[in-house]
Amino acid sequence: MLTDQRVIDYFTNEMVLAKINSREDTALANRYKVSAVPTLIMVDQIGQEVDRIIGYRPPQALLQTLNHYRQGIGTLDDLLSKAKGGGDRLLAFQIAGKYKDRGNVGEAEVWYDKVINAAYPQDSLSGEARMAKASVLRRAKQYDRAMDIFTGVMDDFPQMPFAVTAELWRAIIFRQQGDTASAIEAFEGFVEHHPDAKDAKYARKQIERLKGQPQPGGN
Amino acid sequence: MSFTRALPAAVLACLIICAGMVTAQQAPAEQPAADKPKAPLVTDFATAQALAAERNHYILIDFWRPG
Numbered sequence: 001m002l003t004d005q006r007v008i009d010y011f012t013n014e015m016v017l018a019k020i021n022s023r024e025d026t027a028l029a030n031r032y033k034v035s036a037v038p039t040l041i042m043v044d045q046i047g048q049e050v051d052r053i054i055g056y057r058p059p060q061a062l063l064q065t066l067n068h069y070r071q072g073i074g075t076l077d078d079l080l081s082k083a084k085g086g087g088d089r090l091l092a093f094q095i096a097g098k099y100k101d102r103g104n105v106g107e108a109e110v111w112y113d114k115v116i117n118a119a120y121p122q123d124s125l126s127g128e129a130r131m132a133k134a135s136v137l138r139r140a141k142q143y144d145r146a147m148d149i150f151t152g153v154m155d156d157f158p159q160m161p162f163a164v165t166a167e168l169w170r171a172i173i174f175r176q177q178g179d180t181a182s183a184i185e186a187f188e189g190f191v192e193h194h195p196d197a198k199d200a201k202y203a204r205k206q207i208e209r210l211k212g213q214p215q216p217g218g219n
Numbered sequence: 220m221s222f223t224r225a226l227p228a229a230v231l232a233c234l235i236i237c238a239g240m241v242t243a244q245q246a247p248a249e250q251p252a253a254d255k256p257k258a259p260l261v262t263d264f265a266t267a268q269a270l271a272a273e274r275n276h277y278i279l280i281d282f283w284r285p286g
Contacts, residue, residue: 003255011258015277018267019260022282028264029282039282045271047264070277 004059015042015066033103035139042069051075054101076102089115089125093132100132105140109133127157131166143173168199175210184210 001007011017022029022037032041032049040062042050051069053062068074076098083091096111115129134149150166150173157163171186187203187210194200260281261267267278 002257002260004258008256008258011260011279015279016267016271016274017258017260017279017281018264019262019281019283020264021262022284025264028280032280032282034282037282037284041280041282043278043280045268045275045278047268050277066279 001059001062006063007059010063010066015070035103042066049102051098052101089118092118093125093129096129096132100136103139105136105142108136112136122156124157124160127153127160127162131162134166134169138169138173138176141176143177147173164194164197164199167193168203171203171206175206180210180213 020028022034022039031047032039032052034041036054038056039052039054041052044050051074053065057065065074072078076095079091079095079098083095092111092114096108096115099108099111112129112133116126116133119126130149130153134146134153137143137149138146147170150169153166154163154170157166167186167190171183171190174180174183174186184207187207190197190203191200191207261270264278264280267280270276271278
């Protein structure tokens with residue numbers, strides 16, 4: 001990306017680019033609650049966040065988003081001001097996503113709940129919102145709450161692709177909680193129910209790894 | 220200059236020309252990435268802030284991790 005002529009021109013004339021090693025400057029990474037890389041955060045001269053982009057984007061799309069952010073288009077502030085005029089569930093979902101990306105668990109939850117509570121709980125946007133909310137809670141280590149939501153999604157959306165993802169996340173949460181036996185059982189269930197899923201290979205690897213670990217109380 | 224004295228010089232000249240041609244053929248069609256011009260950047264936030272204040276620009280912080 002850095003060798004693209006449009007990117008060179010942009011960071012020569014329009015914006016300052018700071019490449020920060022998040023392992024070395026942990027204070028700055030923590031200040032902006034960076035939980036994944038690459039994370040690009042546009043800030044003003046005093047460090048106030050305008051907005052952020054998580055993950056890779058091709059040069060043209062990246063520069064377009066940055067230009068929008070400079071004009072105040074599509075930022076969290078922009079979406080919040082639109083929501084004051086009423087807004088809809090999709091707007092609420094976008095706002096929740098912005099808070100999620102910023103690691104603001106409380107606000108993300110509030111806005112995902114607006115999406116979930118404003119309609120029939122089994123419509124697909126509600127399902128997406130429940131998945132995203134569970135993901136926020138899991139990252140915040142609120143494992144029990146996340147587990148309840150993933151289980152609910154599996155029950156309410158048995159035919160939707162994200163129900164498969166929910167089943168995998170349940171297994172991962174068991175592993176994160178240190179409950180090896182339940183994690184193995186859940187990963188095995190996943191492989192049995194979805195042997196051709198793209199994550200089945202990952203699940204099999206987890207089973208192998210967990211079975212290789214010493215079990216609590218074992219010799 | 221006699222033929223026997225001129226021959227080594229001619230061979231040497233030929234070798235230099237041939238080596239040049241081989242090198243030119245082996246040169247990659249594109250400039251290696253390491254030699255290409257890159258977007259200007261700084262690696263600490265304080266410097267970025269100073270530059271941004273001087274130019275009245277925003278800053279894009281690109282958080283990365285080695286490996």
